[in-house]
Amino acid sequence: MPVDRYHHGNLHAALLQAGLNAARVGGPAALQLRELAAASGVSPSAVYRHFPDMAHLSAEVSRSAREALAKAMLNAAATVVEEPGDAGIGAIRRLHAIGRAYIDFAEREPQLFDTAFMTAGAAPSCADDPSAWEVLNAALDALVTTGELHASRRHEAPLIAWSAVHGMSGVLVRKMLPEPYRPDEAISATLAGVRDALHLRHPPEFAVAR
Amino acid sequence: MPVDRYHHGNLHAALLQAGLNAARVGGPAALQLRELAAASGVSPSAVYRHFPDMAHLSAEVSRSAREALAKAMLNAAATVVEEPGDAGIGAIRRLHAIGRAYIDFAEREPQLFDTAFMTAGAAPSCADDPSAWEVLNAALDALVTTGELHASRRHEAPLIAWSAVHGMSGVLVRKMLPEPYRPDEAISATLAGVRDALHLRHPPEFAVAR
DNA sequence: GAGGAATGTGAACGCTGAACACATAATTGC
DNA sequence: GCAATTATGTGTTCAGCGTTCACATTCCTC
Numbered sequence: 001m002p003v004d005r006y007h008h009g010n011l012h013a014a015l016l017q018a019g020l021n022a023a024r025v026g027g028p029a030a031l032q033l034r035e036l037a038a039a040s041g042v043s044p045s046a047v048y049r050h051f052p053d054m055a056h057l058s059a060e061v062s063r064s065a066r067e068a069l070a071k072a073m074l075n076a077a078a079t080v081v082e083e084p085g086d087a088g089i090g091a092i093r094r095l096h097a098i099g100r101a102y103i104d105f106a107e108r109e110p111q112l113f114d115t116a117f118m119t120a121g122a123a124p125s126c127a128d129d130p131s132a133w134e135v136l137n138a139a140l141d142a143l144v145t146t147g148e149l150h151a152s153r154r155h156e157a158p159l160i161a162w163s164a165v166h167g168m169s170g171v172l173v174r175k176m177l178p179e180p181y182r183p184d185e186a187i188s189a190t191l192a193g194v195r196d197a198l199h200l201r202h203p204p205e206f207a208v209a210r
Numbered sequence: 211m212p213v214d215r216y217h218h219g220n221l222h223a224a225l226l227q228a229g230l231n232a233a234r235v236g237g238p239a240a241l242q243l244r245e246l247a248a249a250s251g252v253s254p255s256a257v258y259r260h261f262p263d264m265a266h267l268s269a270e271v272s273r274s275a276r277e278a279l280a281k282a283m284l285n286a287a288a289t290v291v292e293e294p295g296d297a298g299i300g301a302i303r304r305l306h307a308i309g310r311a312y313i314d315f316a317e318r319e320p321q322l323f324d325t326a327f328m329t330a331g332a333a334p335s336c337a338d339d340p341s342a343w344e345v346l347n348a349a350l351d352a353l354v355t356t357g358e359l360h361a362s363r364r365h366e367a368p369l370i371a372w373s374a375v376h377g378m379s380g381v382l383v384r385k386m387l388p389e390p391y392r393p394d395e396a397i398s399a400t401l402a403g404v405r406d407a408l409h410l411r412h413p414p415e416f417a418v419a420r
Numbered sequence: 421g422a423g424g425a426a427t428g429t430g431a432a433c434g435c436t437g438a439a440c441a442c443a444t445a446a447t448t449g450c
Numbered sequence: 451g452c453a454a455t456t457a458t459g460t461g462t463t464c465a466g467c468g469t470t471c472a473c474a475t476t477c478c479t480c
Binding site: 117119133156159160162163164165166167168169170171174176178181185186189190192193194196197198199 | 327329343366369370372373374375376377378379380381384386388391395396399400402403404406407408409
């Protein structure tokens with residue numbers, strides 16, 4: 001297709017991608033209409049043919065960032081190797097893996113993580129995407145199935161896991177971890193705390209100096 | 211003192227207060243130079259006699275919000291009644307009280323909570339104020355002193371407590387709690403999870419349906 | 421091929437934070 | 451007690467932001 005033509009072709013997707021690129025570097029503040037329009041090789045007003053206003057574009061970028069986070073979690077879970085004689089420990093490792101992937105994402109892409117959760121109150125819930133929440137609950141279901149997690153704890157389990165992991169992510173992103181703590185020990189402690197709170201086993205490879 | 215005079219008297223403090231008032235209602239986005247100047251009965255450029263730029267004013271408002279949060283925690287801890295024969299359970303109740311105060315603050319003043327932690331990366335650490343972190347550590351010290359918290363867990367304890375409480379606060383503020391969970395059960399579950407992770411006793415009055 | 425829908429342009433408008441020269445009040449020094 | 455200096459506030463101006471509108475161009479359909 002010709003490179004120079006009046007119509008862009010797929011400006012909606014291009015703006016979204018430009019938004020992700022910008023947010024990756026500069027966070028929510030970098031989501032500027034004129035900037036994204038220029039990055040897509042288009043005049044500012046062209047944006048309004050594809051989004052009602054800047055808030056909707058930002059919201060879609062934010063949603064896209066949440067999807068990337070969920071995808072990173074699924075990826076991490078998929079790489080966990082199954083233990084031949086012990087299905088339970090595999091489930092525990094998978095929960096650990098998705099928790100660590102969540103926090104790793106926040107550390108690796110702090111600005112994008114910030115963008116993912118920038119929505120202040122007016123969020124259309126999170127029942128929209130293949131969300132981190134669903135990935136977490138699938139992992140918890142597996143823990144119940146394998147007998148690692150007592151059914152009586154199943155209901156509150158995602159609250160405990162999510163608040164801890166999401167909280168530590170926020171602390172690391174905002175660089176609020178005080179001296180003398182180091183990010184890696186903070187992450188390990190958080191994940192170990194989740195296993196303790198859920199009364200799970202601690203697989204040997206997760207041992208921390210304690 | 212005369213109400214109509216050229217010099218304001220204490221514009222710095224007035225702008226800070228105006229900022230807190232605005233942030234309480236509209237969050238970080240409501241911190242606008244012209245708005246705060248007008249609320250203080252002063253022209254926009256007058257602000258620059260007291261703050262180098264808007265970012266510094268916002269940062270001071272944010273810091274002030276963090277102080278308010280810490281004060282709410284101290285307040286809650288002070289109202290905990292001591293158990294005559296059991297100093298340990300008082301310490302546990304105090305930890306519970308400051309955790310609940312933290313989350314309650316976030317629920318009661320979501321916009322102010324958002325303002326308190328809006329600093330994206332460039333925060334001057336949090337060793338500046340009578341911070342929530344210090345209040346938390348004091349409570350944990352008391353738990354060690356009374357023998358409720360094993361010394362070997364003391365180091366990682368604040369990481370576990372803070373990430374869980376801060377994370378649940380963020381979830382509630384951003385209204386990200388999915389159906390069918392209700393805020394009060396989510397808060398109880400989070401705090402119970404912290405006690406579990408720290409291997410603390412569960413005082414009877416904190417019993418939840420589980 | 422004609423006509424209409426979809427999409428992009430360019431020039432506005434009101435808003436924002438910021439910078440500047442200038443005006444006024446408070447304070448200091450003699 | 452008065453002049454000079456400093457501190458503080460005003461008004462104007464500027465660039466950049468999101469947004470709107472009339473208009474131009476291209477694509478699609480009949």
